[in-house]
Amino acid sequence: MKLHGPVPGGPCWxxxxxxxxxxxxxxYAKLFGWRPETDSRRQTGGYAVARLDGAAVAGLAPLYQRAQPVAWNVSFAVADADAAVRRVSAAGGAVPQGPVDVSDAGRTAVAVDPTGAVFQLWQARTFPGAGLFDAPGSLGWVELLTREPGRAADFYTTVFGWGVTASARYPRWSVDGADFGGMVTMDEKFPHEVPAHWLPYFAVADVDTAAVDTTDSDGTVLMEPTSLPDGPRIAVLRDPQGAMFGVYRAGDER
Structure with a gap:
């Protein structure tokens, strides 16, 4: 990720x-060295902020609704959540939840793009989002997996003003010229029941070690450590409860 902090339109959490x-x-404490701090207020339901060297790096939360899947979710920073929700709807997306205030931390909404991928909007107040990017144990990249890449590209460029690099193999998303993610077209190798989704990648010092640590902790390696041509070494993992995420070697150029 070329972004070094939350910026409007970019991934922030x-x-x-x-x-x-x-x-x-x-x-995740074992895998990434995170130190989760649980919010003691009853209304948060046990929400925990994972910290690394004092910086907030990710959120860990219980399932708040019966139909909610076990999954990692990606939030994108916006200056005005209400205005962003209107753009989502106008571009063909849906907003199943929000916008709502999260105490004095910010304002959030859950959105779904026209291809079925869920994401979140975050309007910061006292909490801007992650305080560390692209370093071991922190968010390093976000990837959209979808069966309709053209429709997705039209939607996100309209809603957020992202740049998209034209590439049949791996289009990349950018904000003001800074790449922060990519897009994978889901083909027949993906089971039909797997919906379009956003996949966060976390930086690690050693991808192979992270894969071993995952299996040692009863997780699963979905994609074995692989060095991409002209890209980073990556792996896709699943935690013991079923949430998928990616890891990549910190410092590798993408």
Whole structure:
């Protein structure tokens, strides 16, 4: 990720919704060295902010709704959540939740793009988002997996004003020329029941070690460590509760 902090339109936060919050805290603490701090206020439902060297790096939360899947979610920074929601709707997306205030921290909404991928909007007040990017244990890249790349590109460039690099192999998203993510076209190798989704990638010092640590902690390696041509070394993993995420070697050029 070429972004070094939250900027309008860019990814600013990754948040896990999980069926076993305490187990997830242990898993990610071992894998990334995170130190989860749980909000003691009753209305937060046990929400925890994972910290690394004092910086907030990700959120860990229980499932708040019965139909909510175990998954990582990506939030994008906006100056005005209400205005962003109107752009989402006008561009063919949906807004199943929000905008709502999160105490004095900010204002958020849950949105769905026209291809079915869920994401979140975040209007910062006292909490801008992650305080560390592109360093071991922190958010390093976000990737959209969709069966309709053209429709997705039209939607996100309209809603956020992103740049998109024309590439049949791997289009990249950017804000003001800074790349922060990419797009994968889901083909027949993806099971039909897997919906379009956003996948966060976290930087690690060693991808192979992260894969071993994941299996040692009862997680799963979905894509074995791989060095991409002219790209980073990556792997795709799944935690014991079923949430998928990626890792890449910190310092690799993308």
């Amino acid at each position: 990754a948040e896990l919704g999980t069926s076993d919050l305490e187990a997830a805290k242990r898993f």
